[in-house]
Amino acid sequence: MTKVTVAEEWLNACAGCEIAILNVGDVLVDLLVNNLDFVHIPVILDKKYFGQTGEEEHLSIPEAVVGIVSGGVRNEEHKEVLLEMRKKCQILIALGTCATDGGIPAMINMYSDEELKKFTYKDSPTTDPADYPTEHIPPLLDQCYALDELVKVDLYLPGCPPHPDWIAGAVLALLEGKTEYRMPEKSVCDACPTIRESKKGLADIKRMLSAPEFDPEKPLDEMRCLLEQGFLCLGPVTGVGCGGKEGAPRCISARVPCRGCYGPVRKGAKPLVDYMGALASVGFDPNKMPDRRGYLARFSGAHGTLKRPVRR
Ligand code: SF4
Numbered sequence: 001m002t003k004v005t006v007a008e009e010w011l012n013a014c015a016g017c018e019i020a021i022l023n024v025g026d027v028l029v030d031l032l033v034n035n036l037d038f039v040h041i042p043v044i045l046d047k048k049y050f051g052q053t054g055e056e057e058h059l060s061i062p063e064a065v066v067g068i069v070s071g072g073v074r075n076e077e078h079k080e081v082l083l084e085m086r087k088k089c090q091i092l093i094a095l096g097t098c099a100t101d102g103g104i105p106a107m108i109n110m111y112s113d114e115e116l117k118k119f120t121y122k123d124s125p126t127t128d129p130a131d132y133p134t135e136h137i138p139p140l141l142d143q144c145y146a147l148d149e150l151v152k153v154d155l156y157l158p159g160c161p162p163h164p165d166w167i168a169g170a171v172l173a174l175l176e177g178k179t180e181y182r183m184p185e186k187s188v189c190d191a192c193p194t195i196r197e198s199k200k201g202l203a204d205i206k207r208m209l210s211a212p213e214f215d216p217e218k219p220l221d222e223m224r225c226l227l228e229q230g231f232l233c234l235g236p237v238t239g240v241g242c243g244g245k246e247g248a249p250r251c252i253s254a255r256v257p258c259r260g261c262y263g264p265v266r267k268g269a270k271p272l273v274d275y276m277g278a279l280a281s282v283g284f285d286p287n288k289m290p291d292r293r294g295y296l297a298r299f300s301g302a303h304g305t306l307k308r309p310v311r312r
């Protein structure tokens with residue numbers, strides 16, 4: 001049987017998504033040995049972009065049937081690698097919320113490059129001030145982009161990181177010749193077994209400095225919904241999937257509110273706007289929330305969601 005060639009790249013990424021690929025575990029081993037041929041995966045195998053001795057003039061990645069890209073696009077090098085991946089791969093998968101929606105790195109879209117450089121190189125409380133480097137680093141783009149703002153993406157696997165169930169499912173679907181594979185368009189709440197009963201408005205908002213009410217001896221389905229307890233759980237506006245195909249949401253299982261790491265429930269949805277609307281509908285003034293843009297769009301700042309405020 002001919003193996004399916006796969007190329008993998010990481011852009012503005014932390015490698016957590018690549019660890020998630022490895023976490024597919026036994027399924028991956030079977031897939032790797034029998035079906036997949038990784039022709040390019042810099043996180044594991046050394047590959048020179050400009051030929052082994054730097055003899056090539058243009059960045060080059062081998063052709064592959066499936067291309068997997070993690071991370072958003074923040075600088076010219078990321079952009080060049082992404083365009084090459086799109087050119088060389090028949091099916092392009094955006095892996096992880098950085099790739100699908102900007103993820104944590106897209107929070108930079110709230111700040112100017114000058115603010116970034118000043119904070120990182122001059123005002124950081126943990127490092128000595130230094131000059132911003134100007135040589136041997138790729139120029140920054142004007143903001144951090146999700147992949148589909150620059151190229152066509154065929155398949156989206158959000159999550160920070162994505163649950164291995166979905167990665168394995170996508171690869172298996174592709175091996176069966178399917179080019180369509182979609183995550184369910186449901187929210188984290190749809191997979192959450194906590195008790196929801198209150199029809200009353202939101203009480204006082206609580207910070208996670210105070211612990212939710214629950215009995216550690218009792219299962220999750222005997223704990224009251226964290227949002228109803230006053231914690232700003234983003235489950236209603238976050239895509240389902242972090243517990244895998246069957247499991248409960250990860251953070252809720254740890255009795256912690258959802259922070260939104262799977263991005264919007266569906267493409268084009270705006271968690272920031274939807275959540276503020278939901279808060280307003282139960283009588284809470286969203287303007288009272290400190291850093292509400294950073295909190296509500298922490299993982300979905302691409303697609304124009306987070307922008308620099310106009311400084312006066
Ligand atoms: S989605 Fe999360 S795990 Fe994946 S690269 Fe981004 S920050 Fe890392």
Ligand code: SF4
Binds near residue numbers: 225
């Ligand atoms: S708001 Fe949070 S705790 Fe409540 S049902 Fe949704 S995910 Fe579960």
Ligand code: SF4
Binds near residue numbers: 261
């Ligand atoms: S509960 Fe929310 S923040 Fe936690 S892993 Fe799931 S989607 Fe991510």
